[in-house]
Amino acid sequence: MASFLLQRFWQSILLVFIVSILTFFLINLAPGGPSSMMRMDATEEERQAISAQLGLDKPVIVRYGEWLGNAVRGDLGDSLSSGQPVIQRIAERFPHTLQLTILTLIVSVVIGMILGIIAAMKRNRASDYMINFIAVIGLSVPSFWLAIMLILLFSVTLQWLPSSGVPPEGVSLWEQIKYLILPVIILSTSTLPTIVRFMRSSMLEVISQNYVRTARAKGVKESVVIYWHAMRNALIPVVSIVGVLVPRLLGGAVIVESVFGWPGMGRLIVEAANSRDYTLVMGVTIVVTLLVVLTNFIVDIVYSKIDPRVKNF
Amino acid sequence: MQKTANEPSVMLTTVEKKPDRRAWTRLRKNKAAHASLWFLILIHVVVFIGPFVWTMSPEATNPANTLASWSVSHPFGTDDLGRDVFSRMLHGGRITLLVGAGAMVFTVLIGGIVGACAGFFGKWIEAILMRFTEAMMSIPNFFFALVALTVLGKTPWMVVLVIALCSWMEIARVVYGETLKWKQQEFVEASIALGAKPLWTLVKHVIPQIIPSIIVASTLGIAWAILTESAISYLGLGIQPPTATWGNMLQDAQAYIWTAPILGVLPGIAITVVVLAYNFLGDGLRDALDPRHIQK
Amino acid sequence: ACGGNNSSQSDAPTDDASSEETSSSPSQGGEIAIPIVGDPIFNPWHPNAYAESNVVNRILFSGLTKPGKDTAPAPSLATEWSASEDGLTWTFKLRDDVKWHDGEAFTADDVVFTFNTLVLDESKGANGASNFRALDEVTKVDDATVEFHLNRPWASLPAYLGFNAEILPQHVLEGTDVWNNTAFNKETPIGTGPYKVETYTSGQSVVLTANDDYFLGRPNIDKVTYKILADVNTHIAQAMTQELDIFSLEDTSSLERLQNVAHLSVEPRNVTKYYWVAVNQNNPTFQDVKFRQAIMHAINRQAIIDNILKGYATIADAAITPNLETYYTNDVAKYDYNPEKAKALLEEIGYIMNSDGVFEKDGEPLSFQFDVAVQGDLVTIAQLIQQDLKAVGMDVELVTLDWNSMIQKDVVERNYDMMMNWWTYPDDPDVYAQYHSSNADTGNNIPNYKDEEMDRLLTLGQETSDPAKRAEVYKELQAYMAEQLPYQYLWYPQELVVINNKLENVPELNYGGTLHYINEWSIKQ
Amino acid sequence: MSESTVLLEATNIKKYFPIKKGVLKKTVGHVRAVDDVSLTIRKGETFGLVGESGSGKSTLGRVLLQLQALTSGTVQFKGQPIHNANAQQLRAIRKHMQIIFQDPFASLDPRFTIRDIIAEPFQIHQMLKGQALDNKIDDLLQRVGLDPQRKHAYPHEFSGGQRQRVGIARAIALQPDFIVADEAVSALDVSVQAQVINLLKDLQQDLGLTYLFIAHGLNVVRHISDRVGVMYLGQLVEVGPTDALYETPAHPYTKALIDTNPNPNPYKRKKRILLKGEIPSPANPPSGCRFHTRCPIATDTCKTEAPSLKAFGQDRLVACHYPIQDH
C-alpha cells in the first residue's frame, strides 16, 4: 500500500508535468493571443508593446521554463487579463463551484440510483420506459432552454425562486437553498441520466446472481435485497461515472453558470480561454488536473472497497 | 408468480432442442427495441433519401419570409433567415446522425480499448493508459479542439474525430472499473488455465461481461456527441454554417427562445426521439445478449 | 448617504426625508441594476478594459469632455477649450471644484499624468492610445489649465477626449505599475465620477454608491449595481422580473417579447456605428472597384434591414453615420439590390459564368472564403450575405472563427479573402484610422485599401477646424468612399435600449452616451 | 522412485496469503495456505489428495499449475522448471496441464453456451474447426453423460452436477498430460460419478494421463488413486500407496479421517469419532507438530518439534514423531 501510494504520487507528479507542457504548447499554438492584444482597433505597435509587457516576445520554451520555475514554488503567476494572482481568481470561484458540484452530485447520485434501480426492477415495463424517457429528455433538452423555461416559470411567473445569483450572506438556510434549486436541477438533468442508465444496466447484471437468491432465502425484505445486496455489487460503473462527473462538473458548468449568473469555475475557464489568458488557463488546468488525479485516485480506492476481489493496488 | 397451470405445458420432448440464441431473433421479440430499430432505419432512409424528393435548398435564405409558420411550400415553416426548416431538418439529420454515430463509434473504440487494456493488463500498461486518460480529462478541450480543427480543417469527419478525442475518457474509466471487477472472476482464470493468450481472455471473457455498460455508454454517447457538436459550433469550431445540423438548429433557436420557441422544438424533438430510439435499441440488445433474460 | 464613513442603515430614512424636501426636482434615492457580461477592470486605459468595463468606468471616472446630447463634445472636467491658430496646440480650462473619491482635489497634474505617463508611453500599449497618435505631449499651464501639443492639426481632439478617455488620479497611481495595480483596477478605484465602488465581487456584481461630492451635484439614484450576467436570455428574464433596469439589446430576436412587457420600453437610439464587409485589397482578385461594386449590388441590404433587423437600421453608403448630422450627406452613389447588375459588372471585368453557375476567370473559379467571428448577430447576417453572393455566381465559403482567432487571422495576419464586422467611433467624422493608407496592413485599415485621394481628404478633414469647411470635406469624402468602396458598406444600425419605465430623466442618447448622464437619472416615485 | 517417470515435482513450495486490515490495507499477517510442501507425481499415476477442509489442497493445485504465483519453492513439469516461466512458455505448458475447478458454476463464463465453453480450448490452440469441432464437442458431452442436444444452453440452466461435468469435459478436451481434478465428482450422484470415474480411468489407460485428484470422498479417492497424500494445515502429513495408506494409516490424522468415513449402510450407523480439541488456523499454526492440539497420542515433543516428512515403510512418507505401526 505504501509503495502504491508512493508510486501513484510520482506518476501523478509526472502527469501534472506532462499536462502542463502539453497545455502550454497547445495554448501557444492556438490562433490568437491575449485579448488585450486582440482588439479590433489595436494597431500593430500596440500589440507589440503589450506583447513585450506580457513577456510574450520570448520563445515559448523560455516562457514555459519561467512558468514552471514559478509554479513549482507555488506561484501560478498573475492573470493576463486582470493582473490578479491566478490563485486568487481561482480561489474566488472555487467555493461556489464546489457548492453546486456537491449538491448536484448528491442529488443526481441519489435520485439517479433510485430511478436506475426502479427501471431495472420494472424491466421492460411502463415505468422502465418512462424513466428511460425522462432520462433521455434530460439528456437531449439543451440546458439553456430548460434553464430559461424554469426561470420563466418559477421566477418570472410564480416568483417562488430567485432567477439567478448566489445566495447573499446572512440569509436563512432555506433562502440560501432557494438560490441553488434551479442550478442544481439543470446540472442534474445532464448528470442524472448517465447514472440512471448505468445503474439500470448494472443492476440487471447483478439481480440474477445466486447471492441475490441467497439473500431472498434469508427472508430479507425485497427492498433490502435490492438496495443492499444487489446494489453494492452494481456500484462499480456508477462510481466510475461519479469519478468522471466530478471534474466535469467542477469545470464544465458553463451554461448553468452563465444563465444563473453563478460565479463558478466554468465561466472562468471559458473566459480565460476566450481571452487567451495564458496564465489563468494554465492555472485552471493545473487545478483541474489535480482534481482529476484526486478523484481518480479516490475512485480507484473505492473500487476495492466496493468489491474486495478487485485488486488494483 | 401466479400459478400457471392452465398454460399449455409444452411437451417435455419437443422444445429446447435447438434453442435459437442469436441476438437478432431475441431482439425481434422485444417490442420496444424492435420498433426502435425500425424507426431508426426509417429515419435514416428519410434523411438520406428525403433530400432527393424534397429538393428545396436548406441553405437558401429569404429575408422576406422569416419565421413563417407551416405551409404547403414550407411544411415546417421557415427559420429566422427564411430558410425551409423541413429541408434543414432533412439535411441536418444526415450530418447529425453521422456525427452522433460516428463520434460514438470512435469514442467507444478508443475508450473501450484503453479502459479494457489498462484494467486487464495492469502494471505499467495500466499506469500509462490511466494516467493518459487523466491527462486527456485535464487538458482544456477548447484548446485541443481549436488547435486540432485549425490544423486539420473543420470538415465533418474532423469534427467527429475531435469530439471523440475529447470524450472517450468517460468510457475508458467505466470500462476500466468493470474490467478490474471481472478479471478476478474464476471463469477468467479458467480461460487462462486453458492456455489462452491474454488478449483472447480479454476479448472473449472480460469484454462480453462489460458489453451492457458499453451499450449504455454508446447510447449516451450519441446524445453527447450530437450536443457537443452544437456546443462547439457555437465556438466556431463545429460544422460550418450554413450547413444545417440538428444541433446548430437548436443552438440558433436559443436567440428565439422568447419569441419563436418552436424553432428549437423540432430539432429538439428529433434529437430526443433518435436518442430515445437508440436507448431502447440498446436496452433490447442488452436483453438479447443476456442469457438469463427470457424474451416473452 | 453612503459617502460618509459613519453612514449606517439608519441613514436611509434621512435620505428619503431629504428627497421629500426637494419635491419639485427629480426624486432622490432608489437603486438600479445594469447587466454587464464579464468582470470589469476599473481603468479605462487598461489594455483589457472592454465594453463591460467601459460602461462601469464611464460613471466612475470623468473625461475632459463627454458626448453632448447633440453629439458635439460637451464639457465635463474641462469647462472650455480652444485651438491655436495652427491647430497644433489646444488649451483646456479645467474645473477647480472637482474632488477625487478619496477627497483629494483634481488638478491639471492628473491630466498630464494620465496622458504623458500612460497614454503616450508606447510601451504601455494603453487601450485606445493609437487614437492619440497626433498628440505629442500634454503640459500643465496652471492647476486649472492644460495644453495639448499636437504634431499635426487634429480637429477631433475634443471628441476623442470624451470617448473612453477618462482621467486617472496621479496621487494614487504615480509610481505604481498601473496595469498591474489590482488594488486600483480590481478593488477600490478612485475616480471623479458620480458613483464610487462599494463592493466588487468577481463573477457576481459591482455595487456602486452615489458620490456625494460629485461636481455636478449628488446623483439622484443612491445605488447602481452592475450585475455580471453572461447570458442575454438572463438579461431578458431579469428585465421581466425588474431585477435589471436598463441595457442595450444586442439583437432583435427577443424584441417582440420585451415590447409586450408592461413595465419595459424598448427604445431605438442612434449610434455612431456601421457594419461593413471587406475584401482584402492585397489580393488582386478584389482590387477592381467594379468587383466591390458588384458585391454591393449583390447584397439585398434592405431586405435584411427590414426583416432581420426589424427596420432598426438604415442603408449605409459610407463611413459617416447619419447621427453626425452636420457631416452626413445622403448625396452619394447608391447601390440598389440588383443581382443582374452585379453579374454584368463581373462580366465587365472578365468573368465568365460556368456551367455550375459560378463565375470563372482564366479557368479559375471565383471562389473565396468569407471569415466571420462568432459574435453577436454576425454569423446570422453572414449567412444571408453568403447566399446573396452565391446567387450572383460567387462561390463563397463561410468560415466561422472565435473572436480571438478571427483577429489573429484577419486583422493581425491580414490573411483573409472577405470578412465582415462593424466600426464604432467617437461622435466625430474623423475616420482617418480606418481608411488612411498608412494604416493599411498593420493598422485599422482592415481592407488594406491604399488610395492617395482618400488620404488627402482624410488629412484635410483633420486639419480643418472650421465646422462648415470641415463638413464640406467630409461630405466629399463620403462621396468618394461610396464610389470607391474601400469597405462594402452595409448599414447604420440603431441601438435598442431596454429601459424600465420606472427610470426617468434618461437622456435620449445611445446606451453608452446616456450613461454619461447617469447623475440626472431618477426613479419614478 | 525412478527418475524417468516423474512428471511433476514440487519442492518446498509455499503459498502465503496476506491478511489485510483497514482502509490502507495494511498486512497484519499471513494465511499459510501451503507451507513447505514437497511432492512428486509420476507419469501415468493418479495421486489422490485428501485432507481437512481449508488445508490448502485447492491452493496447492493452483500453484502447481502456476495459476497463482508461488511465495517460494520450485515446480518442475516434465523436468522443466515452470515456477519462473514467462507467460508465453506457460501458455505452451498449459496445453498439457488442466484443472477442473472446485466450484463449477464460478468457473464457467455465464455468457457462453456450454458448446462454446467446451469449444474454447480447441479454438485457443487452433486444433479443430467447423463440423469436426462440433462432433468432438458432442462426443465429449456424451462421454460425461450430458445430452449433446442441450449444448446451446447456458451454464445457469444446468444442475450443479451437470455443470461439474461441463467442467470435466472442458478439462479433458485437449487430452492433456496432467489434470488437477479439484472435487471433480463431488456433485454427482454415485452412478454418474462411477461413469465419470470410469471415463477418467479409461482416458488414463489410453493416453497415459496423470491426475492430481483432490477429493473428500474417501471411497472415491481410494478407488481411483494409486497413491494418496494427506494434507493438514498447509502441509503434507502422509503420502503412500493407496491400499497401504488406507489399511494401515500411519499418521494419527489419516487414521482419524479413515475412521470417520461414513458407511453407506443405515444399520452401521455409529457414533463417528470426532476429533477433539481446538481446530488450529493456518494464519496462526501451532508450534511443533501442527496436529498436536488434536492428536490423541501427542507428547511434549510434538508441541515443540515439528516432524518432517520421513520415509516410512515401502514407498511411504509420514510426518509424525510417533507413526502408528501396524495395528
Added chain:
Amino acid sequence: MNPLLKVHELSVGFQSDQGVVKAIEDVSFEVHKGQTLCIVGESGSGKSVTSMSIMRLIDYENGVLLGGDIEFNGESLSTKSQDSMRKIRGNQMSMIFQEPMTALNPVFSVGKQIVESLRLQNKRLSKSESWAKAVELLQQVGISEPHIRVKQFPHELSGGMRQRVMIAIALASNPQLLIADEPTTALDVTIQSQILHLLAELKETTGMSMILITHDIGVAAEISDRIVVMYAGTIVEEGDVFDIFEQPKHPYTVGLFESVPVVDGERKPSLPSIPGTIPSLANLPEGCRFHPRCPYATEQCVRSSPPLVTLSEGRKVACFHHDIVDHQNSLTKTKKEVVQDE
C-alpha cells in the same frame, strides 16, 4: 399428525424463449416435524428445483409452478405472494444452497452475511451481540480462528469454509425446516461428521425438520429417516431409510446402490454404473423414463409411464416390475452381524 411440509403433485417448469419447459413433474412427499427426509437421485433429476420451489425462489429463476401444491404448517405456499413468503423464508424455513461460492455475496464479509440472518431472526439482538454470535456459529461449524474469518470475504475462504458459512447462515435463523442442498460435499469427513452431528443435535433440541439432498449415500444412510429417490424429474421411489437400503424396489435405486464405491471392499478395475445415457429433460423417452436403461423393461414400460404406487404405509415405487426387482442391496447384506457388533 399433520406433516410440517406436504408437497403434492408438484410440477415446475422453466420459461425459455420457446415456452415453458417442464423440469419436475408430479412430485409428492411429506416431511414431518423432527424428521429428516433425504432426496437422492440422479444428477439433474430436479432435486434442487424441487427445493427451490418449496422456498418459492424458483420464481426468480424464470421458473413457473405448473401445478400441484405445497403446504407448509397447513398453509398453502404455492399461491402466496412473495411478500408473505419472505416472512416464512429465513424464519421458519431456511436453505443451504448447492454452490457456496456463487451463493455468497462477494462484496460482504462472511460475518456480515451471518449477522444479517441473525438480526432478521431476532430483531432485538444488538450489533456486537450478533457479531459475537456469528463468531460462535463459525466455531460451531468448525472454522478455526473464527474472529479472523468473520471479517474475511468469501473469495478468501476455501470451498469447504464457504460451504460451512452457508450452513452457519442457514442455522442462524433457527428454522423449523432446513433444506440443505448438498451441504457437505466440500467437507472432509471429520468436519462432515461434525456438521452432521451438529444438525442431529439441533434436530433433537429444537425439533427442526430437514430435507437433505445428497449424493453421498453414506451420509444419507447415516442421518435420514426417510428417503426419496428422484429420476429425470419424477419420484421413482420413496420409503423408510432402512426399507430402501434393504429392499430397493426400483431398478434405478438398485443401480444407484450398486455404483457406490466401498472402502473396505476389493478395488475393482472399474466401478459398476447404470449403463446407458441419462436422458435430458428436453429429450425424455416415452413411457417410463428409465426404460432405455432398465434391465427389466418391457413393452409396457415403453408405452406408458408407471404411476407411483403405494406398496405399504410410506413405501412407494413407480415401476411396473417392482415385484420382480427384488434385489437385496449388497451394501446392507451384512447388516445383521454389524448390528450385533455394536
